[in-house]
Amino acid sequence: MNHFIWRKGVLHAEGVPLPAIAESVGTPTYVYSAATLTRHFRVVSEAFGATPHLICYSVKANSNLAILRLFAGLGGGFDIVSGGELARVKQAGGAAEKTVFAGVGKTQEEMEAALAAGILLFNVESAEELDALDAVGRRLGRRAPFALRVNPDVDARTHRYISTGLKTSKFGVPFEEAVALYTRAKKLKGVRAAGLDCHIGSQLTQASPMRAALTKVAGLYTELKAAGHPLAYLDVGGGLGITYTDETPPSPEEYARTVLDATKGTGAHLVLEPGRALVGNAGVLLTRVLYRKKTPAKHFVVVDAGMNDLIRPALYEAHHGFQPLVKRRGKAVEVDVVGPVCESTDVLAKARSLVLPQAGELYAFMSAGAYGMSMASNYNSRPRPAEVMVDGEAWRVVRERERIEDLWRGERA
Numbered sequence: 001m002n003h004f005i006w007r008k009g010v011l012h013a014e015g016v017p018l019p020a021i022a023e024s025v026g027t028p029t030y031v032y033s034a035a036t037l038t039r040h041f042r043v044v045s046e047a048f049g050a051t052p053h054l055i056c057y058s059v060k061a062n063s064n065l066a067i068l069r070l071f072a073g074l075g076g077g078f079d080i081v082s083g084g085e086l087a088r089v090k091q092a093g094g095a096a097e098k099t100v101f102a103g104v105g106k107t108q109e110e111m112e113a114a115l116a117a118g119i120l121l122f123n124v125e126s127a128e129e130l131d132a133l134d135a136v137g138r139r140l141g142r143r144a145p146f147a148l149r150v151n152p153d154v155d156a157r158t159h160r161y162i163s164t165g166l167k168t169s170k171f172g173v174p175f176e177e178a179v180a181l182y183t184r185a186k187k188l189k190g191v192r193a194a195g196l197d198c199h200i201g202s203q204l205t206q207a208s209p210m211r212a213a214l215t216k217v218a219g220l221y222t223e224l225k226a227a228g229h230p231l232a233y234l235d236v237g238g239g240l241g242i243t244y245t246d247e248t249p250p251s252p253e254e255y256a257r258t259v260l261d262a263t264k265g266t267g268a269h270l271v272l273e274p275g276r277a278l279v280g281n282a283g284v285l286l287t288r289v290l291y292r293k294k295t296p297a298k299h300f301v302v303v304d305a306g307m308n309d310l311i312r313p314a315l316y317e318a319h320h321g322f323q324p325l326v327k328r329r330g331k332a333v334e335v336d337v338v339g340p341v342c343e344s345t346d347v348l349a350k351a352r353s354l355v356l357p358q359a360g361e362l363y364a365f366m367s368a369g370a371y372g373m374s375m376a377s378n379y380n381s382r383p384r385p386a387e388v389m390v391d392g393e394a395w396r397v398v399r400e401r402e403r404i405e406d407l408w409r410g411e412r413a
């Protein structure tokens with residue numbers, strides 16, 4: 001469910017007509033709905049009911065300060081993968097004590113900053129990283145709380161580029177090595193075992209891989225507790241998928257049932273790391289049509305948003321709905337919607353059946369709230385888009401469009 005709705009043939013975000021935002025701020029522009037963000041957070045949290053749980057929003061999905069602040073205000077924690085993301089969380093007023101830190105390549109500087117800030121958990125991804133964390137802990141005279149991220153060797157059945165739970169993936173510690181590592185960690189003075197973690201991939205549309213992975217991981221959690229490791233947190237990762245076109249991912253209720261079933265009896269405080277499920281359908285990317293061209297093979301529609309603004313189609317063969325902001329009538333033709341970037345992969349919507357768009361018209365790429373702006377770049381020296389937050393009838397710019405001078409900030413000729 002989201003709050004991008006048609007009213008009298010005009011696409012709105014909550015109470016605001018999207019053409020008004022596009023005319024005022026220009027295009028391309030990301031627009032987010034505060035009501036949708038809030039609703040998604042609450043629905044996921046409520047699905048877990050009375051079971052102790054902490055929702056650690058995965059910052060990399062969309063790291064805008066306004067979004068972080070909104071989730072912090074709802075009592076959320078954060079899942080970060082860099083020192084930069086920790087700084088954003090702090091800047092937005094988020095709590096380090098509710099923040100978990102994942103990633104295979106944390107530097108000692110990043111670990112120090114996170115430990116000094118009082119982070120909840122370091123999700124450690126290798127034996128050598130555990131030693132580095134131990135060194136940081138001893139240097140700061142504290143024990144860094146850690147969870148091993150184990151790799152349960154389960155096929156998440158998602159796109160191979162966003163699958164992380166297979167043996168061949170760079171993520172996590174092999175499942176079989178976990179017990180030995182916790183045992184070794186007992187002797188280290190700079191760390192303390194506080195939990196167990198896994199994350200098998202993103203855009204998961206089936207419950208069965210989650211169930212398989214979490215059943216394995218919950219068994220390991222119980223085994224470690226029985227062996228005397230003082231674990232309190234079971235971090236089940238993120239990955240819950242959303243509907244971009246015709247996918248039918250588990251509902252939050254079904255997701256929660258799967259997690260609660262697989263982990264029942266552990267007595268653990270659950271940590272959840274949803275990213276896409278909270279923000280994906282809470283954002284759209286507004287764009288304006290520049291030109292059309294017809295070749296013997298195809299109709300092309302050239303828009304002012306490119307793969308630098310929204311890379312998911314080029315990177316993951318992802319599908320985003322493409323809708324006019326003002327409803328159109330007429331005969332549909334098949335078009336490829338392309339951006340201005342000089343790359344053949346700059347195709348944002350392929351083989352869509354549409355009333356032929358006209359130059360100057362406004363459109364939206366739907367479901368663009370996750371891994372949209374956070375993956376945007378300046379490729380082709382294109383300033384990154386503006387971002388807008390809508391809340392009821394009100395809206396405000398939550399990130400200005402980059403200016404041309406921003407393109408060479410820090411450079412020397």
Ligand SMILES: *Cc1c(COP(=O)(O)O)cnc(C)c1O
Nearest residue numbers: 058102202238239273274275276
């Ligand atoms: C990316 C990531 C997430 C969030 O994934 P979504 O599919 O957006 O829910 C959660 N945890 C970790 C460790 C991640 O890397």
